[in-house]
Amino acid sequence: MKVGIAGAGLLGRLLGWQLQRRGHQVTLFDAGDELATDSAAYVAAAMLAPYSEAVTSGAELFGVGKQAVSQWRELLQQLSESSAHAVTLNDSGSVVIAHELDRANLQHFSQKLRAAVGDDSSIKTLDRAGIAELESELPIRFSQGLWLAGEGCLDNRALLRALHDVLQAGGAELRWHCPVSRVEAGKLNTPAGTESFDWAIDCRGLGAKTDWPEVRGVRGEILWVRAPEVQLGRPVRLMHPRYHLYITPKPGDIYVVGATEIESESQAPVTVRSQLELLSALYSVHSGFAEAQIVGSYARCRPSLPDNLPQVQVSDGLLRLNGLYRHGYLLAPTVVESAINALDGDVTGTFVQNALTVTS
Ligand SMILES: Cc1cc2nc3c(=O)[nH]c(=O)nc-3n(C[C@H](O)[C@H](O)[C@H](O)COP(=O)(O)OP(=O)(O)OC[C@H]3O[C@@H](n4cnc5c(N)ncnc54)[C@H](O)[C@@H]3O)c2cc1C
Known part of the structure; x- marks a missing residue:
């Protein structure tokens, strides 16, 4: 499928790479640069802290976050196999x-x-x-x-660089300094005009607020x-x-x-x-x-989002991922997995809100 992703911070890059691995044709658009310097992902501490976060966030987050260290271990292993980058994962608690x-x-x-x-x-x-x-x-x-x-942290800037390189090497089209003003079913609106895709995916973080007013x-x-x-x-x-x-x-x-x-x-x-x-x-x-x-x-x-939990919203030709709040690195592997399953028609994943048209 031809997939257009608006926003190449943490979610956009990780999802784009995983879709590329599955054979999809990926185009990523970002208002900023290839290092992702404007994103929350670039400045974050990238701690994987399900226990510390459980004190203020609910049981759902703890249940998902507890898997983060092992999920990242697997993802970083895949990344090192397909690129020259070894991204450090510190899993010593x-x-x-x-x-x-x-x-x-x-x-x-x-x-x-x-x-x-x-x-x-x-x-x-x-x-x-x-x-x-x-x-x-x-x-x-x-x-x-x-x-x-059970906690850890990862080298987020090395991760963002590695994801950029692996996407580029795999043939993804990467458009930097290219803001997307609107994401609609199968369409992304950029200063150069409207581009069509099988799926349009919104990963603009706070930049998605214009289309999703609940984002804060x-x-x-x-x-x-x-x-x-x-x-x-x-x-x-x-x-x-x-x-x-x-x-x-x-x-x-x-x-x-x-x-x-x-x-x-x-x-x-x-x-x-x-x-x-x-x-x-x-x-x-x-x-x-x-x-x-x-x-x-x-x-x-x-x-x-209002409940400080992520959401993956799926409707025909449109996928919107947002609300990672202070848990982006902790929850991104699960959110991305849910998003990929939703594209494949399985809308039962964690954090998924399904609005697909049911056709008989
Ligand atoms: C100070 C701080 C510390 C943090 N520490 C941690 C931590 O220790 N552990 C943890 O798990 N999480 C942490 N986080 C949270 C984590 O960084 C975020 O949850 C995560 O980065 C969100 O990912 P995202 O892809 O949704 O958004 P972002 O990473 O912000 O990426 C959004 C991207 O969209 C682009 N964009 C915006 N508008 C447009 C547009 N109109 N058109 C095209 N592109 C656009 C931006 O340039 C950006 O690249 C921290 C966050 C902050 C701010």
């Missing part, structure tokens, strides 16, 4: 800590977590020695924590720092009364530090207040961050 004064916040988090997911063997309580064993550089003052062994943006501010003096092996979360800071390691001594969450669609630069709060919390975890260089500070909107 995450560590949750709190300063002594904020112990109650850690205890409350632990209670809420167990209430949400039950007694799960992936949740391990840590004492001072246990923290030191996993993360030897965390200061000795952290005396209580959790190890969420949730602003997130995040910093990328280079810190050669720090060696953390896995994502670290700091429980704090006002914010939950996370520090996610990436290749090349990079740590991603985030993130704020604000009900706003502003993508204006990071504010002084947010930057101060993120950086002071960061420095309180490890003094080695004092000499870190800030290599990027970003504000982007997480594309979200």
Whole structure:
């Protein structure tokens, strides 16, 4: 089939690649560039954190998200077989800590977590020695924590590059700096005119708002720092009364530090207040961050629907994927699988809303 996809961020690229693997002819249109610098996917920490997220999101999300690490392992294996890229997947879990004064916040988090997911063997309580064993550089003052062994993170920028290269090598048509103003059944409207496809697919994230008014943006501010003096092996979360800071390691001594969450669609630069709060919390975890260089500070909107869960809407000739909110990397493999099944006529997948015309 001839498939036109509007939006080549996380969902557009992943879906496009999987459709290409199945023999479909894929054309991708994006308002931005081939690195996806305008997307939420580009700035994200790309943590796969079903446990931490279960505290605020429901059981459905936990059930799906729990499979994310193994789903990505398989996808990245396929990717390395069809391209020169090896994308790093860190599957060594995450560590949750709190300063002594904020112990109650850690205890409350632990209670809420167990209430949400039950007694799960992936949740391990840590004492001072246990923290030191996993993360030897965390200061000795952290005396209580959790190890969420079923969590991980991936190198998202390498992933976006690899998906671009594999799509290009496989013959997909890639149109950069080409905004799509409207996505209709079998049609994409671009500045050059209307193009027709067997299926038109909308993966524009917040850019889909013009056609799907329920889509909203949730602003997130995040910093990328280079810190050669720090060696953390896995994502670290700091429980704090006002914010939950996370520090996610990436290749090349990079740590991603985030993130704020604000009900706003502003993508204006990071504010002084947010930057101060993120950086002071960061420095309180490890003094080695004092000499870190800030290599990027970003504000982007997480594309979200009213219930903060994704939706795959399918109707004749039109597929719309959106609402990945703060769980894009966690849920993308399942959402993409549901979308592919829907194109094949199976509309029973997770998060699918079916509006196909029933023909007898
Ligand atoms: C600060 C921050 C931290 C995050 N951390 C995590 C995390 O740790 N773990 C996790 O699982 N998720 C995380 N996320 C969420 C994740 O990044 C998103 O859920 C995910 O990127 C959404 O994927 P998407 O493809 O729907 O949208 P995007 O990745 O935003 O891609 C949308 C694409 O559509 C393009 N586009 C927009 N309008 C148009 C148009 N009119 N025409 C053509 N193209 C258009 C854009 O240029 C973009 O490339 C984070 C998000 C933010 C902002």
